[in-house]
Amino acid sequence: MANKISDETIEYVGILAKLELSEEEKLAARSDMERMLDYIDTLNELDTEGIEPMSHVFPVNNVFREDVVTNGDGSKDTLKNAPLQKEQCFKVPKTIG
Amino acid sequence: MAKQYETVIGLEVHVELATKTKIFCGCSTAFGGAPNTHTCPVCTGMPGSLPVLNKQVVEYAAAIGLATNCEITQVCKFDRKNYFYPDNPQNYQISQLYLPIARNGYVEIEVGEQKKKIRIHEMHMEEDAGKLVHDEWDDTSLVDYNRSGVPLVEIVSEPDMRSADEVMAYLEKLRLIIQYLGASDCKLQEGSMRADVNLSVREVGASEFGTRTEMKNLNSFKAIARAIDGERQRQIDLIEAGRAVVQETRRWDDNKESSHAMRSKEDAQDYRYFPEPDLVPIVISDEWIAEIKARQPEFRTEKLERYNRAFDIPRYDAEIITNSKKMADIFEATTAICGKPKKVANWLMVETLRLLKERGQEPEDICFAPEHLAKLIELTEAGTINSSVAKEVFEKIFDENVDPEKYVEEKGLKIVQDDGALEEVLKKVIADNPQAVADYKGGKEKALGALVGQTMKAMKGKANPGAVNKKLREMLA
Numbered sequence: 001m002a003n004k005i006s007d008e009t010i011e012y013v014g015i016l017a018k019l020e021l022s023e024e025e026k027l028a029a030r031s032d033m034e035r036m037l038d039y040i041d042t043l044n045e046l047d048t049e050g051i052e053p054m055s056h057v058f059p060v061n062n063v064f065r066e067d068v069v070t071n072g073d074g075s076k077d078t079l080k081n082a083p084l085q086k087e088q089c090f091k092v093p094k095t096i097g
Numbered sequence: 098m099a100k101q102y103e104t105v106i107g108l109e110v111h112v113e114l115a116t117k118t119k120i121f122c123g124c125s126t127a128f129g130g131a132p133n134t135h136t137c138p139v140c141t142g143m144p145g146s147l148p149v150l151n152k153q154v155v156e157y158a159a160a161i162g163l164a165t166n167c168e169i170t171q172v173c174k175f176d177r178k179n180y181f182y183p184d185n186p187q188n189y190q191i192s193q194l195y196l197p198i199a200r201n202g203y204v205e206i207e208v209g210e211q212k213k214k215i216r217i218h219e220m221h222m223e224e225d226a227g228k229l230v231h232d233e234w235d236d237t238s239l240v241d242y243n244r245s246g247v248p249l250v251e252i253v254s255e256p257d258m259r260s261a262d263e264v265m266a267y268l269e270k271l272r273l274i275i276q277y278l279g280a281s282d283c284k285l286q287e288g289s290m291r292a293d294v295n296l297s298v299r300e301v302g303a304s305e306f307g308t309r310t311e312m313k314n315l316n317s318f319k320a321i322a323r324a325i326d327g328e329r330q331r332q333i334d335l336i337e338a339g340r341a342v343v344q345e346t347r348r349w350d351d352n353k354e355s356s357h358a359m360r361s362k363e364d365a366q367d368y369r370y371f372p373e374p375d376l377v378p379i380v381i382s383d384e385w386i387a388e389i390k391a392r393q394p395e396f397r398t399e400k401l402e403r404y405n406r407a408f409d410i411p412r413y414d415a416e417i418i419t420n421s422k423k424m425a426d427i428f429e430a431t432t433a434i435c436g437k438p439k440k441v442a443n444w445l446m447v448e449t450l451r452l453l454k455e456r457g458q459e460p461e462d463i464c465f466a467p468e469h470l471a472k473l474i475e476l477t478e479a480g481t482i483n484s485s486v487a488k489e490v491f492e493k494i495f496d497e498n499v500d501p502e503k504y505v506e507e508k509g510l511k512i513v514q515d516d517g518a519l520e521e522v523l524k525k526v527i528a529d530n531p532q533a534v535a536d537y538k539g540g541k542e543k544a545l546g547a548l549v550g551q552t553m554k555a556m557k558g559k560a561n562p563g564a565v566n567k568k569l570r571e572m573l574a
Binding site: 012016018055056057058060061062063064065066067068069070071073074075077078079081084086087088089090091092093094095 | 116117118122123124125131132133134135136137138141143149150151152153155172174179181182183196229230231232235236237238239240241242367369372374376377378379380
């Protein structure tokens with residue numbers, strides 16, 4: 001494998017993803033990610049000089065909605081997804097501010 | 098000699114757009130609904146749901162871009178900004194990083210006599226997050242997703258401001274442009290306009306910028322001014338003590354008038370942006386731009402010039418009135434009906450502003466009909482009601498939009514034109530107040546005022562104080 005991922009990078013990606021990984025999982029994740037990067041490297045073999053970056057896979061643009069209210073009170077369905085709730089709100093561990 | 102420091106400030110201003118629905122779904126954006134009633138699978142990030150862009154968001158954003166002299170990005174698209182926080186149900190915010198809708202603009206501000214251009218780096222469209230409320234009882238946080246998916250534009254300035262005054266002038270300028278466009282009501286208190294302040298200090302004459310910090314949670318003009326002064330001093334103190342300013346996000350606490358660092362290193366600002374795959378690119382044609390341009394309203398600067406030409410009112414009045422689009426609209430509509438610009442201006446500048454202040458409202462909250470103010474002015478001019486009754490009626494118009502003609506009729510507030518009735522009352526007042534009468538006859542002019550007051554009271558305000566005064570003098574002569 002050409003790409004090497006450091007311990008710090010694995011640690012950092014774990015923090016960003018809010019994942020707590022065991023040593024074993026870290027090893028597995030590292031080898032997965034190294035293989036992914038190697039795979040992506042294949043693309044570098046192509047000459048993309050002068051080719052505009054693709055912004056979307058479909059050749060479609062300007063798909064819009066008109067500004068008209070179509071949804072009613074969705075609180076009942078939405079709150080079905082709340083493990084804890086209070087006063088019609090999702091109750092979560094205390095956040096700063 | 099002590100070192101001289103210069104403050105360098107750039108602003109990120111978030112503005113909630115005045116659309117009826119959210120940016121990517123048909124949920125209402127109305128403020129103040131019961132928690133989570135304006136939600137659906139799209140704005141709560143349910144797997145499999147698909148966003149569809151609200152066309153009006155593009156129209157408003159492009160209109161703001163054009164009004165702030167920006168170049169419109171004619172092929173623009175959305176990106177995902179990834180972060181985890183309970184107010185963000187998708188775990189990413191749909192925003193624009195690579196191709197924002199507008200770039201390279203400026204607005205001109207005036208501070209004192211000094212004119213200055215503040216450059217706009219870029220402006221992008223994005224969705225708002227939900228609202229977190231701290232629950233003291235449980236020591237938990239409660240999340241309401243009604244605001245999740247409300248459309249925002251974020252306007253990022255260049256670091257062109259050097260003082261709190263310039264920042265205020267810039268914010269006022271943006272507020273006026275956006276309110277005139279009808280693109281947002283720009284209320285800082287309700288959070289429909291929010292500003293983050295990027296600030297650094299450097300020694301006067303230095304060419305390099307110092308390390309900047311970003312301050313959040315500034316929800317009034319006063320808080321912004323205080324936070325700027327506080328942060329400037331904090332950074333100068335650090336530098337003078339030989340310590341470094343750390344690049345960080347700080348949260349301003351307006352009650353404590355101090356800030357604290359918000360994000361630690363653990364929460365690195367690494368948003369791992371990537372193109373949003375669920376939304377297709379937006380192509381804004383020359384024709385579309387021309388259409389939006391054609392719809393641009395008369396802005397404040399032009400309005401001030403026109404008022405100067407068309408209406409016989411002082412410049413000061415025109416400035417106050419045009420400081421709010423709503424106020425200017427009411428002024429023009431009322432003047433068109435009654436043809437008395439100065440009278441209309443007076444009602445707006447004195448009584449309207451007083452009542453707004455008393456009610457804790459802003460000019461954009463005014464809800465009375467121009468027809469009613471015009472009628473009130475006509476009633477006063479015709480001498481049908483006196484000025485103190487007019488004020489009372491105006492309060493009713495202001496609060497309940499009552500028809501003044503009907504109201505005056507129903508409440509019997511018309512000035513009593515019957516001279517006989519007035520004479521009867523006067524006779525009684527004179528008889529009841531021998532001391533005041535004697536004082537007046539003895540040369541005390543002030544005593545007459547007391548008698549006029551007694552008469553007005555007896556007439557329940559429905560007399561013309563001038564006429565009462567005149568009649569009294571005649572009777573006591």
